[in-house]
Amino acid sequence: xxxxxxxxxxxxxxxxxxxxxxxxxxxxxxxxxxxxxxxxxxxxxxxxxxxxxxxxxxxxxxxxxxxxxxxxxxxxxxxxxxxxxxxxxxxxxxxxxxxxxxxxxxxxxxxxxxxxxxxxxxxxxxxxxxxxxxxxxxxxxxxxxxxxxxxxxxxxxxxxxxxxxxxxxxxxxxxxxxxxxxxxxxxxxxxxxxxxxxxxxxxxxxxxxxxxxxxxxxxxxxxxxxxxxxxxxxxxxxxxxxxxxxxxxxxxxxxxxxxxxxxxxxxxxxxxxxxxxxxxxxxxxxxxxxxxxxxxxxxxxxxxxxxxxxxxxxxxxxxxxxxxxxxxxxxxxxxxxxxxxxxxxxxxxxxxxxxxxxxxxxxxxxxxxxxxxxxxxxxxxxxxxxxxxxxxxxxxxxxxxxxxxxxxxxxxxxxxxxxxxxxxxxxxxxxxxxxxxxxxxxxxxxxxxxxxxxxxxxx
Amino acid sequence: xxxxxxxxxxxxxxxxxxxxxxxxxxxxxxxxxxxxxxxxxxxxxxxxxxxxxxxxxxxxxxxxxxxxxxxxxxxxxxxxxxxxxxxxxxxxxxxxxxxxxxxxxxxxxxxxxxxxxxxxxxxxxxxxxxxxxxxxxxxxxxxxxxxxxxxxxxxxxxxxxxxxxxxxxxxxxxxxxxxxxxxxxxxxxxxxxxxxxxxxxxxxxxxxxxxxxxxxxxxxxxxxxxxxxxxxxxxxxxxxxxxxxxxxxxxxxxxxxxxxxxxxxxxx
Numbered sequence: 001x002x003x004x005x006x007x008x009x010x011x012x013x014x015x016x017x018x019x020x021x022x023x024x025x026x027x028x029x030x031x032x033x034x035x036x037x038x039x040x041x042x043x044x045x046x047x048x049x050x051x052x053x054x055x056x057x058x059x060x061x062x063x064x065x066x067x068x069x070x071x072x073x074x075x076x077x078x079x080x081x082x083x084x085x086x087x088x089x090x091x092x093x094x095x096x097x098x099x100x101x102x103x104x105x106x107x108x109x110x111x112x113x114x115x116x117x118x119x120x121x122x123x124x125x126x127x128x129x130x131x132x133x134x135x136x137x138x139x140x141x142x143x144x145x146x147x148x149x150x151x152x153x154x155x156x157x158x159x160x161x162x163x164x165x166x167x168x169x170x171x172x173x174x175x176x177x178x179x180x181x182x183x184x185x186x187x188x189x190x191x192x193x194x195x196x197x198x199x200x201x202x203x204x205x206x207x208x209x210x211x212x213x214x215x216x217x218x219x220x221x222x223x224x225x226x227x228x229x230x231x232x233x234x235x236x237x238x239x240x241x242x243x244x245x246x247x248x249x250x251x252x253x254x255x256x257x258x259x260x261x262x263x264x265x266x267x268x269x270x271x272x273x274x275x276x277x278x279x280x281x282x283x284x285x286x287x288x289x290x291x292x293x294x295x296x297x298x299x300x301x302x303x304x305x306x307x308x309x310x311x312x313x314x315x316x317x318x319x320x321x322x323x324x325x326x327x328x329x330x331x332x333x334x335x336x337x338x339x340x341x342x343x344x345x346x347x348x349x350x351x352x353x354x355x356x357x358x359x360x361x362x363x364x365x366x367x368x369x370x371x372x373x374x375x376x377x378x379x380x381x382x383x384x385x386x387x388x389x390x391x392x393x394x395x396x397x398x399x400x401x402x403x404x405x406x407x408x409x410x411x412x413x414x415x416x417x418x419x420x421x422x423x424x425x426x427x428x429x430x431x432x433x434x435x436x437x438x439x440x441x442x443x444x445x446x447x448x449x450x451x452x453x454x455x456x457x458x459x
Numbered sequence: 460x461x462x463x464x465x466x467x468x469x470x471x472x473x474x475x476x477x478x479x480x481x482x483x484x485x486x487x488x489x490x491x492x493x494x495x496x497x498x499x500x501x502x503x504x505x506x507x508x509x510x511x512x513x514x515x516x517x518x519x520x521x522x523x524x525x526x527x528x529x530x531x532x533x534x535x536x537x538x539x540x541x542x543x544x545x546x547x548x549x550x551x552x553x554x555x556x557x558x559x560x561x562x563x564x565x566x567x568x569x570x571x572x573x574x575x576x577x578x579x580x581x582x583x584x585x586x587x588x589x590x591x592x593x594x595x596x597x598x599x600x601x602x603x604x605x606x607x608x609x610x611x612x613x614x615x616x617x618x619x620x621x622x623x624x625x626x627x628x629x630x631x632x633x634x635x636x637x638x639x640x641x642x643x644x645x646x647x648x649x650x651x652x653x654x655x656x657x658x659x660x661x662x663x664x665x666x667x668x669x670x671x672x673x674x675x676x677x678x679x680x681x682x683x684x685x686x687x688x689x690x691x692x693x694x695x696x697x698x699x700x701x702x703x704x705x706x707x708x709x710x711x712x713x714x715x716x717x718x719x720x721x722x723x724x725x726x727x
Contacts, residue, residue, distance in 0.1 A: 147538050287584050294583040294590070295569070295576040295597070298562070302570045305559035312519060312553070314545035314574045314637055426561075437565060439611045440602045 006392060012049075012064060013383040016071075019045060020375060027286075027431035043278050050274055065274075067387045069342040072277040073335045075378035076284045078362040079371060080331030085360070086368035087292060088324035089304030091229050094220070094236030096356035097243035098213040098329040102336025104247065104259060106209035107268040107346055111258055113201050114193055114269050116184030121201055121208075123172030128211040130164035135218060150318075154223045161219065202271040206280065206337030213333025214326045221325040225318065240356045247348035264347035272342035280338050284331050288371055289432050291327065300324045301369075332359075365415060367422030372429040377422075384408075470533050472497050472641050472673040473518070478527035480513055480697075487513045488697045491527070495641070500667055500674045502688030504681075504708075506717055510697040511677045512554060515643050519551050520544040532640065546574050550639030552630045554646045554677075560619035564610060564629050567618050568601040571636035601636065607669070608632045608662075624655045628662065635666060641673045642666075648680045656680060660687050685709065693717065 019042045026038020046068070049059040060068065081095040105124060112120035138160050142148050148156075183192045191197065224235045250259035259265045291297050302310045303320050310317050340346055362381050366373030389404035415423070428434070471494045478491040488510040495501050503511050516522040518529055520541035529536045536544055545551075559567050576597055582590040605611045608628050613621065618629060627647060634642060647663070648656045660683055667674055678684045684691060685705040693701040693708060695717040701708060708714055 290584050290586055294594070295573045295578070296580065296583055298566055298570050299573050301562060301566075302559045305561060306557050308521065309553065309557035309559065310570075311521065311541035312545055312551050312557075313571050313633065314542045315570070316540070316542045437598060437602075437614070439614055440599065440606070 006388075009064075009383075009387060009391060012060060013379070013387070016046065016068065017376065017379055020379065021372075021429060023282075024285075024372070024375075024430035024432060028433065039282070043275070046278070047274055064387075066342070067382055068274070069272055069277050069338070070386065071379040071382035072281045073339040073342075074359065074362060074382055075281055075375045076335035076338070077332045077359045078366070078374040078378045079284055079288050080328035080335070081359045082328075082363045082366075082368065082371065082374045083288060083291075083300070083324050083331070084328035086363055086370070086374075087297070087304060088300045088321060089229065090225070090321060090325065091233040092236045092325070092328075093233060093353070093356045093360065094217070094239045095328065095332050095359045096351060096353070097236075097240035098217055098332035099336040099339070099359075100240075100243050100247060100351035101216060102206075102209040102213045102333030103340040103346055103351075104250075104265070104336075105212045105333070106205040106337030107265060107340035108256065108259065109205035109208065110198075110202055110269050110271060110341065111265070111267060113183060113198070113205075115258075115267075116180055116190075116193070117176065118179040118183060119173050119176035121204060122176050122179075123168050124212060125204060125208050126172050127165050127168035128208050128215060130168055131161040131215050132211065134160040134164045135215065150223055150226055154219070157219055157222065161215065198269075198271070202269075202276070202341065206276075206334055206341075209337040210330045210333035213336070214330035217329030218322065218326050221322050221329075225321045225325060237353060237356065240351075240353045244348055244351050244353060247351060259346075262348055264345055264349075266345050268340055268344045268346065270341060270344040272338050277338055277342070280334055284334060285371070285375070285432075287327075288331070292371070293434050296320075296323070361412065364422055365412070367424040367426060369426040370422065370424045370428060371432045372427065373422055373424030376424065384411075469496060471495060471530075472499070472532060473675070474530040475514075475518070476528050476530075478514065478517060478529065479525045480510070480517060480522060481525045486697050488517070491694070491697075491699060493692055493699075495673055495675060497640075497673055498671070500663075500687060500689050501676065502684045502691040502705075503675060503677045503694065504679070504684055504691060505694035505700075509694040509717075511694055512645055513697075514694075515551065515645055515677065518544075518643060519549060542574075545637055545639075548638070548640040549643065550634035550637045550641070551643040552627075552634050552645055552647060554649060556623075556626050556630050558618040558626055558630055558633070560617075562618060563615050564618055564621070565598070565601055565605065565614040567629055567633050568604055568636045569597060571633050572597045572601060575638075604632060604636055623650060624658070627651070627659070631662065631666070635670060635672075639672070641675065644674065644676045644678075646677050646679060648678060648683045656683060659683070663687055 023038050023042040026041075027035050029035060029038070046060075050065055052059055058065075077095055077099050080098075081092065084090050084092045084095070109120040109124055112118070135157060138156050142153055142156065179192070181190070183190045192201075220239055224232060224239075227235060246254060247259070248262040250256045250265075251261040292300070299310065299315045299320050300323070302313065302315060303317050303324075307317050310320075358381075362377045363374055365381065366375070366377030385404060385408050389407060390401045393400040393403050473493065473495040475491060475493040478488055479486075480488040491510075491514055493501075493503075493514075503514065505511050513522060517524045518531075518536070520536065520539055520543075524537075531544075531547065531549060534547070536547075539547070559570065562570075577593040578587075578590050581587070582593075602611060602614065605614055608631075610625070610629060610632060613625065618626065621629065631644070631647070644663070648659055651659060663674065663676070664687060666672060676684070676688060688705060691703065691705055691708045692699055693711070693714050700713045700717060701711045703711070
């Protein structure tokens with residue numbers, strides 16, 4: 001490792017960031033073929049860099065690849081948190097807990113699947129779908145019978161989801177016993193545990209993990225979002241700690257011996273490819289942007305701006321907060337699923353509450369209320385902290401990389417002093433920019449006149 | 460003097476009976492009664508701390524009354540969430556302007572159209588044809604609305620950067636974009652200079668005719684109240700002390716006493 005390596009690393013980082021921003025530009029282009037070409041080109045360029053070998057190693061080696069996937073994951077988690085904190089104004093430390101839930105849930109599905117057990121997929125899949133229907137149904141019931149206090153609502157939802165979970169457990173295990181021989185027998189791996197079926201299971205595992213995290217966030221958020229902002233922050237920190245403790249005890253107090261508690265879950269199939277990481281990141285970016293620049297997004301922002309005024313505008317403030325929280329947690333769950341399948345090993349230490357500040361730092365660093373900033377910060381943060389500093393300091397001795405936790409807070413301090421609104425403030429780029437709406441020049445509007453003096457009063 | 464106006468057979472827009480609010484031991488409003496008929500422009504006045512804004516907050520559901528009922532167009536508002544009350548047709552502005560400060564003027568108004576946006580979460584995420592059509596329609600309606608208030612040229616300004624008078628106009632425009640039947644204006648002239656006040660009075664008279672509204676107004680500035688209100692209710696220490704036309708109110712000794720102190724009534 002010498003200086004040349006370092007320079008090449010920096011160049012690679014900038015090329016990837018440039019590619020992402022080129023993609024955002026292309027997606028913002030009105031022509032459909034430009035958008036599609038942008039997606040294909042960016043995907044292809046990175047894919048080639050991952051697969052073309054130059055002088056014995058790939059252009060992007062395994063180390064770079066790990067960073068890339070980690071950055072994509074953090075961008076998803078960060079975007080979710082930006083929706084909750086940046087756009088909706090709810091200070092949350094719970095994002096990391098939902099990230100962990102998504103990671104463990106998705107990992108458990110595919111782990112069981114490749115070991116010849118379909119119950120993970122079936123129980124969780126049927127469970128989240130039934131619970132989703134149940135939640136919608138109970139929601140309709142609650143709207144019909146007014147004046148149900150929020151804690152009673154919570155109890156109803158909790159009982160409903162527990163009941164559906166139990167039903168899913170019965171149905172799922174029953175069906176699984178029929179499918180299991182097709183996945184894997186004692187002698188050989190069956191047709192369902194490889195190739196395309198495995199990819200589909202992987203895809204479903206991430207989707208179900210995301211929905212699972214979203215449903216838990218719904219149950220958790222319902223009573224807790226009625227708290228004021230600071231108290232909500234403390235409660236979400238508590239949530240992350242609870243999730244972490246449960247992870248440490250997955251094999252003792254929870255019935256998941258394959259998660260191996262504090263020793264960490266090993267043997268998760270490494271199914272995340274650049275295709276999937278790119279796919280889910282793109283999906284999260286597009287959904288996020290579509291939500292923000294819609295009437296729902298405007299209400300989410302209005303709740304941040306002024307809750308009382310929002311109520312006076314006919315906006316269901318509690319419902320809007322819950323919606324933002326659930327969508328944000330969905331993104332965290334998806335990110336967790338992607339993360340689990342590239343790292344192949346989950347340890348409760350990764351989901352420690354101190355690490356819960358990472359997405360928060362990314363969001364604040366990039367700028368609260370800027371999707372562009374969050375994506376930049378997620379990639380920048382990962383490459384800077386995990387990549388650059390580790391490589392750079394790695395040359396100075398085995399213990400030297402620990403110094404990055406000194407440089408990194410100092411850089412945060414400097415940023416907060418010099419640019420408290422974050423790297424990009426609330427600026428957006430390309431695809432993520434709101435549509436520019438020009439004043440309508442209707443004949444009568446022009447006739448009435450538009451000089452400054454005329455605007456002063458309406459006659 | 461202390462009688463309610465005759466309702467001449469129609470359902471009143473707003474009817475308040477025996478409205479009472481205690482904050483702990485503090486009696487903020489006690490036995491408040493008010494009837495507003497469709498098309499009225501009513502005023503609610505009183506010294507600081509008389510409980511006027513508390514009445515507004517109870518009508519709009521921000522405070523839950525200790526006692527009494529509020530009936531809007533024949534329907535009891537008890538137990539309704541503030542957003543449901545707004546959707547049923549009561550719009551309001553605030554004493555200290557409460558715009559969404561970091562959003563544009565256009566977005567401030569577009570937010571008011573949210574309950575009537577006409578597309579759901581599925582349309583939002585997949586940007587369906589319905590999203591595009593409804594969003595365009597909504598934006599154009601908001602822009603036409605701004606044009607009525609001659610705010611169309613500042614539609615892309617951030618709300619907090621506007622001068623005070625324009626902020627007040629945006630707030631009134633936003634309240635009207637909720638398509639209310641009854642508009643509650645909480646001290647609209649607060650902090651305005653005399654020229655702005657004249658414009659405001661014109662604006663209130665204009666929107667009342669243009670949108671066929673019923674308006675209830677809280678105001679300190681006597682010239683505003685006396686100039687445009689047809690019927691005035693006076694509050695002091697949480698209770699109604701007088702009702703009547705501006706003329707009657709001006710000569711009422713109880714009102715003069717409440718505003719200027721005991722003894723002033725004799726001088727006047």
